[in-house]
Amino acid sequence: MKQSNLCLVVFLLLLSKSFAQYQSALNSSEIYQKIQQLNVLGSVLYIAAHPDDENTALISYFANHKKMQTAYLSLTRGDGGQNLIGPELREKLGLIRTQELIAARAIDGGQQFFSRANDFGYSKTPEETFSFWNKPEILHDVVLAIRRFKPDIIINRFDHRTSGTTHGHHTASAILSLEAVKKAADPHYKLKSSFNFPTWQVKRVFFNTSWWFYGSQEKFDAADKSNMIKLDKGLYSPITGKSNTEIASQSRSQHKSQGFGNTPIRGQQPEYLELVYGKPLQSNDIFEGINTHWSGLENGKSVQKQLNKIIRNYDFTAPENSIEALIDLRKKIKTVKNKHWKNIKLKALDNIVAACAGLYLENVSQEAFATPQDKLNLRLEVTQRSGSPLILEKFWIKGLEVNQTLNHQLSINQPFHTTVKAKIPANTAYSNPYWLNEKPSLGLYKVPNDSLIGLPESNAAFEVTYQFKIKQETIQYKVPVLYKYNDPIAGEVFEPFYVVPPISIGLPTKQLIFTENTPKDIQVELRAFRKDITGELIFDLPENWKYTSENKNLHFKEKGEIKTVKLRVFPPKNSAQAQLKISFKQQNKFYPYTVSFIDYPHIPKQVLLEPAELKLTRLDLKTKAEKIAYIVGAGDAVPEALKVMNYKVDLLHLDQLTSAQKLEQYDAILLGIRAFNVLPELKFKNSWLFDYVKNGGNLIVQYNTSRGLVTEEIAPYPLQLSRDRVTDENAKVTFIDKNHPVLNTPNVLEKSDFDNWVQERGLYFPNTWSDRFTPILSMGDPNESQTQGALLVAPYGKGYYIYTGLSLFRELPAGVPGAYRLLANLIALENEEN
Ligand SMILES: [Zn+2]
Known part of the structure; x- marks a missing residue:
């Protein structure tokens, strides 16, 4: 039994809950496509910087039409972007976008890889990008992806030659790609010790150009294309009944947190690839001169012959008739010398055999999560629904003491059920995205266990390996343990099964901001993930801060039990910042985590462990004005910050606002970020806001993007947005008019108010x-x-209009004192003539 024969059954991949089920089997046409794919030995790696950079049409084209091994290497997980579906930002957003990429690949047929690069936000040039990323480490990860995946062809989304014309991450991805191609082939270049992939020579690298990179379709039409090839990505497949662009749109629409729902275009669609490395082409075939057939491998000829026969004889009404021939093919593939292709094709073949046999494998935990030392109750189902019966020899679970020999002859369409009880070992690691186990730096994730680098996500907590015997061949399938329940509306619902700490310490906020010398109370919410647990809450904070708390000794009788503890924090007299660390101590063990779940319909439920910490800020802050209206734009956490500042805040949704008069009661109105991009009503209701200013109100407009404004009239006077940005959060700030009230009333702003800003x-x-x-x-x-x-x-009429592209929406949630003091001054602004 060789490890290399292990295969993770793709047909049991957890798909999104919106499908409310497992993709329990491939249908006859899909099986046929998979068999055709066995016959192709070429590979394409697409490289870019972010989730959503990838050209899903090209990935689908190579995976489904050309039947190549196709993958997308996204250097980052997109942590620095904005979230259109919820409040998660930074690493939590990266977690959502990771799952969106995995969901996209499940549709377009590609694989997904990442590097350890953290998406720290916008940068203008690749040099700036590299100053954050630690270039040698990210280069390592790109070389790793190349040596691991062994692509014949690499396609860069971006141009390595045009620094400064797009996001620095973009150009950096193309630069790293070309450098990594050379390093991957260099025997002197060593990967981290966990990896022993041999060197690999990529044959060609292309830049996936388009009119966009030329500024207009006209300029692109006129450009020299002698070094480019043109593909038609709009091909139709009668096997799937879909145009390639339809698959691509469905894939792209998984980027929901980015708002990239996409409507397909049918018909011919040209796509251009410009050769930037490798042998020039005589034809329109990017694989020209590269043997992508079995005949190119030692012992491959007989494989090809057998495979052609299987394809010829394939019966769409009875895929099970192919099983015997596939098993013979399996024996032939095992004699092939090339290990890389042998392993890939054996895995693929075993999945095809399972699909032909209508094999259904399921391991269901009775609970969604458990803690180390808990007893786990699993229900296993093995059902073969087609073909001649297989023998289920045994199954085992790595990490649990489970190993059962059965030698059970399955009967067709008669489920085999068994239950497994096992104790989760005390040293079992908690489930968590592996790249978030340690606090990342701004530009780089820390992955102490090298062997995980590059993987899209953490492995399942437990997997059951099933071993079958079929015609003297031993085949194994690895299937993750899941939690399953029936929802009265959705029906069968699967969720990942997670191992979590016994206690989660929930905090209603990540920070407390004190504007006065009075204490603040918060409710710490403790949730037990294990029954019968007793312990004590421990608070750790610097001396000049004080706290009191009641009932620190706690007993939880039941699993799922929730208790709250009131914590009162006393700030020091002067401005200061501190970190309050909270843990639950049981005997000599500490549990310092907040366990949270991220749950959206289009991705599997995600678990995240974070340190239970509270950032404390004592601000020197004066406020004027009382009642504020916040018009919700694209979504941000500024209203919470306004409440912390003791304003009375009403959230207004412009589409529900029926009268301009309602606005008169407010001392100030703030527009949420990108309001002029996302609120179509502003095309008409902008005049309500300007009239409000004219009559003595104070309107503060936060940033909008220059493209896609619902109206050009974003201010009562001419005002033109640009793409100017200042990305260095430490960039020097100069006061143009030191005496302006905005810099003096009620808070006298200093240079230090622009210290410790985050991201930009x-x-x-x-x-x-x-x-x-x-x-x-x-x-x-x-x-x-x-x-x-x-x-x-x-000034406008009796009031003030203020426009600011400053990133208050980032600085306020991060507890940056100067951002609070500046915002208080903006709100306090009063027209002297008033
Ligand atoms: Zn991008």
Whole structure:
């Protein structure tokens, strides 16, 4: 029994809950496609920087039409983007977008890889990107992907030659790709010690160009295309009944957190690839001169012959008739010398055999999660629904003491059920995304266990390996343990099964901000994931901060029991910041985690362990004004910050607002981020807001993107947005008019108020404005000119209109004191003539 024969059954991959089921088997046409794919030995790796950069049409084209091994290497998990479906940002957003990529690949047929690069936010150039990423480490991960996947062809989404024309991550991905191609072939270049992949020579690298990179279709039409080849990505497949672009759209639509729902275009669709490395082409075939057939391998000729016969004789009404021939083919493939292709094709073949036999394998836990030392009750089902019966020899579970020999002859369409009881060992690791086990740096994830680098996600907590005998061949299938329940509406629902700590410490907020010397209370919510557990809450914080708490000694009788503990925190007199660490101590063990779940319909439920910590900030903050309206835009956490500042905040949804008069009661109105991009009503109701200002109100407009505005009239005076941004969060800030009230009332702002900002200063600053506006701040990235568009203030009628692209939506949730003091001043602004 060789490890290499192990295979993870693809037909049992957990698909999204919206399908509310397992993809329990491949249908006859899908099996046929998979058999055809056995006959192709070429591979394509697509490389870019973010989830959503990838060209799903090309991935589907190579995976489904060309039947190549196809993969997407996304250097980052997209942590730095914005989230259109919920409040998760940063690493939590990266977790969602990781799962969205996996869901996309399940549709377009590609595989998914990542590097350890953390998406730290926007950067203008690859040099800036590399200064965060630790270039040698990310280069290592790209070389690893190449040596692991062994692509004949690499396709870069971006151009390595045009620094500064797109996001620095993008250009960096293309630069790294080309450098890694050379390193992958270099015997002196060593991967981390967990890996012993041999060197690999990529044959060609292409840049996936398009009109977009030329500025317009006209310019692209006129461009020299002698070094490009043209593909038709709009091909139709009668086997699937779909155009390739339809598959691609469905795949792209998985990027829901990005709002990339996509409607397909049918018909011919040209796609251009420009050769940037490798032998020039004489034809339109990117694989020209590369043998992608079995005949190219030692002992491959007989495989090809047998495979052609299987394809010829395939019976769409009875795929089980192919099983015997497939098993003969399996014996032939085992004699092939090339290990790489042998392993890939044996795995694929075993999955085909399972599909032909209508094999259904399921391991269901009775509970969604358990803790180390718990007893696990599993129900296993093995059902063969077609073909001549297989012998189920045995099954075992790695990490549990489960190993059963059965030698059970299955009967067709008669499920074999068995139950398994096992104790989860005390040293079992908690389920968690492997790249989040340690706090990442801004640009790089820490993965102490090298062998996990590059994998799309953590392995399942437990997997059952089943071993079957069929015509003297031993075949194994690995199937994850899952939790399953019946939902009265959705029907059968599967969720991943997770191993979690016995206690989760839930905090209602990640930070407490004190504007006065008075204490604040929070409710710490403890949830037991194990029954009968007794322990004590431990609080750890610096001396100048004080706390009191009741009932620190706790007993949980039942699993799932929730208890709350009131914690009162006393701030120091002067401005200060501290970290409050909380843990649950049971005998001599500490459980310092918040266990949270991320649950959306299009991805499997995700678990996340975070340190139970609270950031404490004592602000020196004065506020004026009381009642504020917040018009919800694309979604941000600014309203929570306003509440912390003791304002009374009403959240308004513009589409529900029926009268401009309702606005008069507010001392200030804030527009949420990208309001002018996402609220179509603003095309008409902008005048309500401007009238409100005219009558003495104070309107604060946060950043909008320059493209896709619902109206050009975003201010009562001419104001033009640009793509100017200041991405260095430490960029020097100069006060243009030191005496302006915005910098003095009620808080006297200092240079230090621009210290410790996170991720960036701001984005999409205006670059042209009416002289009625007063620019307040000047700033610029290193080696770039200063921009004055970050904060613009204009009196209008009796009130004030303020536009700011400063990233308050990032700084406020991060507890940056200066952002609070500045916002308080913006809100307090009053027109003298009023
Ligand atoms: Zn991107």
